[in-house]
Amino acid sequence: MLNKRKRRNARSSENFSAEEIARFDKVAETCRDPEGEYTTALEFNRARTAIMLHEICHHFGRSHDKDNAFHDLNILDVGCGGGLISEAVATKGAHVTGIDASNISIEVARRHAEHEGLAIDYKHCLVEELDNAQKFDVVINAEVVQHVADQADMIKDCVRLVRPGGMLILATINRTLTSYLVTIVGAEFVMGYLPKGTHSWRKFVKPRQLDKWVGRDFYKTFKCGMTMNPFNKKWRRSKGMRVNYMQCYHYAEK
Template identity: 55%
Template sequence: MLDKSQKTGSENFSREEVARFDALAESWWDPKGQYKTALAFNQARLEVIKTQIERHFGINSDVSDYSALSIIDIGSGGGLISEPLAKLGAKVTGIDASAVSVEVAKRHAAKEGVKVTYKHMLSSDVVKEQSQYDVVINAEVVEHVPDQQQLIRECASMVKPGGLLILATLNRTVKSYIIAIVGAEYVMRYLPIGTHAWRKFVKPAELSSWVGGAFELHHQIGMKLNPFKGEWTTTSSLAVNYIQTYRHRK
């Protein structure tokens, strides 16, 4: 019998992981819900993403007009990244392996009057379409798929020449095990137990090697939580959560 987390053919996703995120989908947007700390994390992460996009494309942060940009959010979940970027005017596509998450994202966008194209599909499907974008975002997804290298390579292939690839994940360190799994899941219950598997965490050097020679690492920064205030801030340490930005060489 095939293991639920095993890759089958071109299907680079885990049915067990998708089911786990199906169960979380309705909670994504609740600022007072059980996973409000994860929502706060997303807000801090989004500020980093926006800053990198604006610097790369020369967008005035006071105006924040993204109307010239096409963006795809790989593993868009409930739309926590896709929707805010679409509000800034970008043409945003969000894809996810979870049909439930896609429907939650669609409903929320409709409620807010925001235009986002959400699709229930995999990154491999986008590659087959030969679609490319100014910005490709893959945030906290690579640690949940069977073939991590394939996912990153597929994301890289979607970036237009001169475009931007933004990756966010967790580092495979002792500190990340203590904080992200023992602390966040078992002690503080910020996330359901079993959300992460430490062995699937990715070292920054591994990501860089998977991205390939068509890109250059432009920026990397870590994220840290103040558990007393429930606030997330950036840090120079990449030991736990981190974000990397790559420029496509023209």
């Protein structure tokens, strides 16, 4: 058991580089500011989270209009950052666990949840550190896999934490020429929607790679892309998945 724990801790320390964590530490305090420099990213998250909530309702046969629709669901938000997604699902009554490699982000998330009166279990840890005994109805991994060294292992760790009958939600960036031009050249260097150096194109993930890492015990129930209206800066779902995209999977009962 001790050797297993040592191997797990060693892998944890290697998967997120100190540089990546420092980058997220730097923006932790400002990423939630609706009047700040990252308002476009906030609007993107709002639109994407609305799609996630809709898909969770659809998966479990819940009414989106009910305030307490997720009251009996345990949901894990991997790489929760400042808690934007965690809070959205918690307001629907879910029991939420949010984890992140950045301790500063976790502290920001905790303070904001307390201010909003939300009981969210925030932990400063990585997904590979969570025990197999704890299973979740929904595991969400949004915009995280493109920041880690061992991407396949991260996805497999998310997979092992989904209970039979549960769902896995993955959101990331496709590795295409379009994504390089839009996400790195456009969003980081031209428009300043994101801090420079946020992404590495080589770490972007093609949809079929996610399917392979998730494995055959899960089947895909939903997929979509995200596009922004350049005039009003509003995001919406789209069929095109050449840049940002989301895929939902169902863990079939055995």
